[in-house]
Amino acid sequence: MRPLLVALCLAAGPALAADPAADLAVGKALFLKGATPACAVCHTLKDAGSAGEVGPVLDELKPSADRVAAALRNGVGMMPSYKGQLTDAQIMAIARYVAAVSGR
Numbered sequence: 001m002r003p004l005l006v007a008l009c010l011a012a013g014p015a016l017a018a019d020p021a022a023d024l025a026v027g028k029a030l031f032l033k034g035a036t037p038a039c040a041v042c043h044t045l046k047d048a049g050s051a052g053e054v055g056p057v058l059d060e061l062k063p064s065a066d067r068v069a070a071a072l073r074n075g076v077g078m079m080p081s082y083k084g085q086l087t088d089a090q091i092m093a094i095a096r097y098v099a100a101v102s103g104r
Contacts, residue, residue, distance in 0.1 A: 027097025030090055035082050039094065042079070047101035055079060058102045065104070068095035 031039040031048050040050035044057040055078075063071075072091045075081035082091065098104075 023093055024097050024100060026090075027093040027095070028101075030086070030094045031097060034090065034094075035086060037080075039098075045098065045102065058098055062102045062104045063099060065092070065095040065099040068098045 028048060031045065032050070033040075039045075040048055040052060042052040042054035044051050044053070044059065046059050069091050071079060072082045072086065072094060074083070086094075
């Protein structure tokens with residue numbers, strides 16, 4: 001059932017924000033596997049069960065959604081830009097997820 005939810009939410013695009021629970025589920029799925037390389041490979045985020053050691057620990061950084069979205073679009077340091085790989089709706093889903101679960 002969860003893969004179907006993710007597929008439907010990804011197809012929905014900007015409408016994701018209308019259902020916060022679905023938006024967070026999509027953001028988490030994208031954080032774990034939706035991008036190449038996956039966010040979870042480099043970043044530690046307790047809610048995602050990730051323990052990456054390359055990028056900052058997001059639970060400590062507590063970035064805003066705007067900060068995460070900017071990093072995803074433009075890249076930061078060693079982090080690549082995902083602008084050509086993810087849609088704006090997908091970037092915002094990841095950004096809202098990270099901000100929400102990191103305690104921002």
